[in-house]
Amino acid sequence: MQAGLIVLCLAYVLSQFFRAFLAVLSGVLEQEIGAAPDDLAFASGMWFLSFAVMQLPVGWALDHLGPRRSASVLLLLGGGGGAALFALATSPLHVSLAMFLIGIGCSPVLMASYYIFARQYPPRRFATLAALMLGVGSVGNLVASYPTALAVDLFGWRGTLAGLAAISTAVAVGIFLTVSDPEPPEDPQKGSVLDLLKMPVMWAIFPLMLVAYAPSGALRGLWSGPYLTDVYGLSTQQVGLATLVMGAAMIAGTFAYGPLDRVLGTRKWVILIGNLLGCASLGGLILVTGGPVWMPVAMMAAVGFFGATFPVIMAHGRAFVPPHLAGRGVTLLNLFGIGGVGIMQFATGRIHETLAGAEPSLPYTGIFAFFLVFLGAGCAIYLLSRDSMD
Numbered sequence: 001m002q003a004g005l006i007v008l009c010l011a012y013v014l015s016q017f018f019r020a021f022l023a024v025l026s027g028v029l030e031q032e033i034g035a036a037p038d039d040l041a042f043a044s045g046m047w048f049l050s051f052a053v054m055q056l057p058v059g060w061a062l063d064h065l066g067p068r069r070s071a072s073v074l075l076l077l078g079g080g081g082g083a084a085l086f087a088l089a090t091s092p093l094h095v096s097l098a099m100f101l102i103g104i105g106c107s108p109v110l111m112a113s114y115y116i117f118a119r120q121y122p123p124r125r126f127a128t129l130a131a132l133m134l135g136v137g138s139v140g141n142l143v144a145s146y147p148t149a150l151a152v153d154l155f156g157w158r159g160t161l162a163g164l165a166a167i168s169t170a171v172a173v174g175i176f177l178t179v180s181d182p183e184p185p186e187d188p189q190k191g192s193v194l195d196l197l198k199m200p201v202m203w204a205i206f207p208l209m210l211v212a213y214a215p216s217g218a219l220r221g222l223w224s225g226p227y228l229t230d231v232y233g234l235s236t237q238q239v240g241l242a243t244l245v246m247g248a249a250m251i252a253g254t255f256a257y258g259p260l261d262r263v264l265g266t267r268k269w270v271i272l273i274g275n276l277l278g279c280a281s282l283g284g285l286i287l288v289t290g291g292p293v294w295m296p297v298a299m300m301a302a303v304g305f306f307g308a309t310f311p312v313i314m315a316h317g318r319a320f321v322p323p324h325l326a327g328r329g330v331t332l333l334n335l336f337g338i339g340g341v342g343i344m345q346f347a348t349g350r351i352h353e354t355l356a357g358a359e360p361s362l363p364y365t366g367i368f369a370f371f372l373v374f375l376g377a378g379c380a381i382y383l384l385s386r387d388s389m390d
Contacts, residue, residue: 004179008067008113011075011100011171014164015106016140017148018079018099019047019217023225023243024032024148026235027071028157029095037226039092041349043099044222048342050103056193056336058108062327066181067112076172079106080165082246087161105168111331118318118326119182124262127320130311131258138254141247142219149240193328196321204385206316209333210340211378212275215371216307217341218348219300220246223367226352230360231294242297249301253308259313267316268387271309275379278306282372289361289368310337319388344371 016242022029022040029035035043043151053075061070089095112135117129151160154271196202224243230232236243261267281302288295321329348367353362 004068004175005113005116005133005173006173007178008071008116009133011071011079011106011109011175012113012133013140014075014079014168014171015109015212016138017063017144017164018083018102018140019044020108020141020221020243020247021144021148022053023220024100024145024240025152025157025237026225027229027251028152029237031263032157033089033091033095035092037222038229038349038353039095040222040226041345041352043092043096044218045061045342045349046096047099047103047106048217048345050100051107052102052335052339052342054107055111055331055338056328058111058194061108061333062111062115063325067108067115068179068181071108071112071179072172072176073148074177075105076169078102078107078362079168080105080172083161083165083168087158087165100336104326106266108177110134111334112175114314114318114330115327116182118330119323121297126315128258131254132248134311135251135254135258135277138247138251141250142244145242145244145247146237146240149237151337152236189292193325193332194197196325196332197327199320201320201386202317204381205313205333206336208271208275208378208382208385209313209317209336211344211374212271212278212340213310213337214309214340214344215278215375216246216250216304218345218371219303221341222345223348223364225298227296227364231289231364234293242293242300246300246304247286250304250308253305254311256305257308258314261291261315266387267319268382268385271312272379272382273318274306274309274312275375275382277302279372279376279379281306281370282375284364286368287370289365290370296313302369311339316385316388342360344374 017026022044024038078101082098082105086098089098113133114130117126121129225239228239231344260270264270281299285296285299288299318329351366351370352363355366
């Protein structure tokens, strides 16, 4: 299983890359095919939307077909095919369609790993293993920053996407050849995602799952690029360096959160305090806009670091999921986590369009405030949740 998990981790590197690389390409895509920030927000939202919508069928596939076939087929068709379409894009519509396909291709890879962790490892280790996979896979977040800017300068954005299509295809084949499906449960039981939705204990967790990843995912995935370009006049390579800092902070946060539930004996308060600090970081980002460029870069890094609670929230909810619904449980939680980013990307695109005008920073201040309000509301509802320790 170790070889299979390594290849799944490579696939997750691609998933992290594809959700974050538009921030670096925003300038060149606007120049060459007329893709404005609003168009790219829609395209980014399409990635997260298709990824989220696929979570329910992916959950069924993991429980019935296993991670090997589920992940390899979708990554081959969606990831490889979508990247190839992106390389041929001549309009913003083509970019949106490509991102929709890529989202489908990336949708099973992390959950395939989580399914293996849930079925084959002790429950107390889930949060640490989940954070480890997330943290190592987040190297893709770093590759989607300055290295991508360099690749675009060397090979052009079309050549870069063509290379990614080939890499996605190779990794999909690798998954099929190396991943071994866990043995089915000895006493299989019937059930569906409706059984999970009927559990009141989950409904205090879902709202925070919906909004916790959205600020860091949306900023790193798109808005950091146009913000730093429009407000501070940074070049593509300078944006790449700034997003590299935020990506590194997100990885550091993921590793920092991983063992904290076992060290401190609580998941609820680790998650709540972390996201309240994320709210403070968003407030700081609003206040420092217009100051020296290192200040907003530092605040975006703080948003990324404190917003890395995803694996701990996943472990919090997974602890209440019965074993025969492990696949559907982790994918339902992931639906809320990824779907929230997609919904908020559509909304922030409209905010940017509405507030665009003479003051370059105004649309971005509105976007940051939008994230702050919804993250604060999620934290308030999460106060009602029941702690879980295995």
